[in-house]
Amino acid sequence: GQQLNQSPQSMFIQEGEDVSMNCTSSSIFNTWLWYKQDPGEGPVLLIALYKAGELTSNGRLTAQFGITRKDSFLNISASIPSDVGIYFCAGQRGGGADGLTFGKGTHLIIQP
Amino acid sequence: KAGVTQTPRYLIKTRGQQVTLSCSPISGHRSVSWYQQTPGQGLQFLFEYFSETQRNKGNFPGRFSGRQFSNSRSEMNVSTLELGDSALYLCASSLTTTASGANVLTFGAGSRLTVL
Numbered sequence: 252g253q254q255l256n257q258s259p260q261s262m263f264i265q266e267g268e269d270v271s272m273n274c275t276s277s278s279i280f281n282t283w284l285w286y287k288q289d290p291g292e293g294p295v296l297l298i299a300l301y302k303a304g305e306l307t308s309n310g311r312l313t314a315q316f317g318i319t320r321k322d323s324f325l326n327i328s329a330s331i332p333s334d335v336g337i338y339f340c341a342g343q344r345g346g347g348a349d350g351l352t353f354g355k356g357t358h359l360i361i362q363p
Numbered sequence: 364k365a366g367v368t369q370t371p372r373y374l375i376k377t378r379g380q381q382v383t384l385s386c387s388p389i390s391g392h393r394s395v396s397w398y399q400q401t402p403g404q405g406l407q408f409l410f411e412y413f414s415e416t417q418r419n420k421g422n423f424p425g426r427f428s429g430r431q432f433s434n435s436r437s438e439m440n441v442s443t444l445e446l447g448d449s450a451l452y453l454c455a456s457s458l459t460t461t462a463s464g465a466n467v468l469t470f471g472a473g474s475r476l477t478v479l
Contacts (some may be wrong), residue, residue: 254405286470288387291452293367293470294406339406350419351395351468 257340257354264330265362271336273324283316283323284351287320288337296321297338298325327359335361365390367456375477380443384474388435388456394418395437396468397429400451409452412437413459440471441476449478 257274264270274283282301288293298309300316300323307314313326323340340354366386378380386393396419408421412431414431429439435456441448452475455468 261409285476291472293455295470296467298466318423349396350411350421351406352408353398355405 254363255340255342255352255354257357259357260355261358263360263362266330266332268330270327270330270334270359271324272340273322274340274342275322275353276342276352277321278344279320280344281320281350282328282343284316284341284343285325286339286341287311288339288356290336294339330361332357332361332363335359343346364446366410367454367469369452369471369474371453371474372472373475373477375479376444376447377416377479380444381440382444382476383438383454384452384454384476386437386439386454386456386471388437388454391468392420392456392458393458394459395431395435396455396457397437397439398453398455399412400473401449401455406453444478446478449476451475470476 255274255276262355284299287295287297287335298307298314303316303320304318305316311328315324337356339356341351343351370385394413396411399408400406409423410429411419415431426442431437452474453470453473455470457468
C-alpha cells in the first residue's frame with residue numbers, strides 16, 4: 252500500500268533543543284494526524300489536523316496541515332527526556348475507505 | 364475509563380497454524396480497526412468493523428479475517444501462518460467509522476505474534 256514519506260528517520264538531539272519532522276505524499280489527504288509510540292505500547296494521538304493550512308498546538312507540540320494537502324510537519328519545542336519515542340504521521344483520504352496511511356516513523360533520541 | 368484492551372499480549376506460533384487475537388474497544392466506541400506493524404513495512408491497515416459489519420479492508424490476503432460482536436468486541440484471525448506474519452497487531456477503536464471523519468483512533472498496546 253501507499254506509504255507517506257516521513258523524515259528524518261531518526262534524530263539525536265540534546266535536551267532543550269527544538270525538533271522538527273515532516274511528512275510528504277504524492278496524494279492528497281483530507282486529514283493529517285500525528286502519533287507517538289513508546290516501547291511496548293500502541294501509538295497515542297498527539298494532534299489531529301482537518302483543514303488545509305491549519306496550525307494546531309498541543310503544549311510544546313505544534314503541527315501544520317500543508318496548504319497543498321500533501322504534507323504536514325510537527326515541531327516540538329524545548330525537548331525533554333520523556334519526548335523520546337517514535338513519532339508517526341498518518342493521513343486519511345476522503346471517505347476513509349482504506350483506513351489511515353502511516354509514515355515509517357521518526358525515532359527521537361534525546362541526549363542529556 | 365478503560366482503554367483499548369488486546370489479548371494476548373505475546374504469542375508464539377509455528378508455520379501453518381492459525382491464530383485468533385482479541386480486542387475490547389473503549390466503552391461506547393462502535394468502530395474497531397486492525398493494523399499490522401512490522402519493522403520493514405511499518406503500520407498497515409488490515410480492516411475496520413462497525414456495527415458487526417466489515418466496512419473497509421486493506422490489501423492483505425484472505426488468510427487475514429476478522430469479525431465484530433454485538434458488544435463491539437472484535438477478533439481477528441490469521442490462518443495458515445507464514446514467517447512473514449510475525450508482527451505487532453494493533454487494534455484501535457473510535458466512536459464511529461473513519462469514513463464519517465471521526466478519525467480519532469485510540470490504539471491498544473498490541474499483540475506481538477512470532478511465527479517460527
